[in-house]
Amino acid sequence: MDPRKLLERAGLEAKGVPQSLYGGDISRVYRLGAYVVKLAPNPPLGLFPAEARGLKALAERGVRVPRVFFASEEGLILEYLPEGPPDWEGLARMLAGLHRQREAVYRAEAGFLGTFPLPGGEGREWTEFFFSRRIEPLLQATWDRLEGLGPRVEALFQRPLPAEGPAPLHGDLWHGNLRFTPEGPALLDPSFFVGERGVDLAMMRLFGGFPKVFWQAYQALYPIPEEVEEALPQYQVYYLLAHVHFFGKGYLGSLWKAISAS
Structure with missing residues (x-):
């Protein structure tokens, strides 16, 4: 069109x-x-x-x-948002403010990660919710390409993930979905749902990640507990499964590293 x-x-x-x-x-x-x-x-x-x-x-x-x-x-x-100067501290303030918010339950409407369809629903137990609404659909779609890693992914989610409380998330927060404007940072292309902030933090560490100045400001505003930090590779499995689905087996090495670090 x-x-x-x-x-x-x-x-x-x-x-x-x-x-x-x-x-x-x-x-x-x-x-x-x-x-x-x-x-x-x-x-x-x-x-x-x-x-x-x-x-x-x-x-x-x-x-x-x-x-x-x-x-x-x-x-x-x-x-259209015009381009402005980088403001990583402003981004940290905005995201810390978002992630500090609390909602009643973990919740998602039927939506997408890229063009991959994801189911909606809600729940009170985080690990089960995240696995059933985010990991399992991608795992089923990629199983035949995982070269035996599928059971390893399933085993990861047999143990509970840390839970700080249901928070609103961007859901696909890599640098391509960020724009600095004259009024400050703005976010684009969300895969919005209510989950744990570790999901957003994990994506922000992948593929080059965000700079040190951002993380210093974010940590000062909303410190990341050790157990959440340790869970970030496990959350990265979600995004790496999506990359295997969209782009192929070239991402299996990164997926294996995330599983091994979890």
Whole structure:
């Protein structure tokens, strides 16, 4: 679809020629003036509405995100956020504020990690919730490619994970889903759910991670207990299973390291 057609469908004025922006491995992203239009070839049903719900949930909890102007099965129209200077301490304040919030139960709506569908539901016991709503669907999807690591993953979640309490999470917090703006840091492309903050922290340590200045500020604001720190490789299994699913067996080495460190 031409991004201008989605703007017209939303009753918004399309000015100028669409400018391609980086959209990761899933979406085609364009800027038209004040708007960002996200499209994808043959997106799974519910992908863009789920992203819009996640952005709304983060905004309601005090996180800076782009405003959602329109969401449909065909695409998403967001506010364009201009680029600003890096502010890692500001990001630490925003995330510590998010992760300190407490909700009644662990909870997820049916949604996605990338384009991988994840079930919804809620629960009070963290390890069972995380395994059944996040690990198990990916484990089933990747089992035949894991070269015998599947039982090792299952065994990891036979012992309880540390639980500080149900907190709202971005759910896919790597550096590509962060944007620094003139008003401060903003988060993009959430896979929102209510879980344990270790899930977000684990993703922020993968693939180069966030710089030392961020971690120093975050630790000062909301110290990470030793048991949570030790559980981060176990949480990274979630994201590494997703990478095996999307990109293949080249991630089995990283998955093995995370399992061995858990």
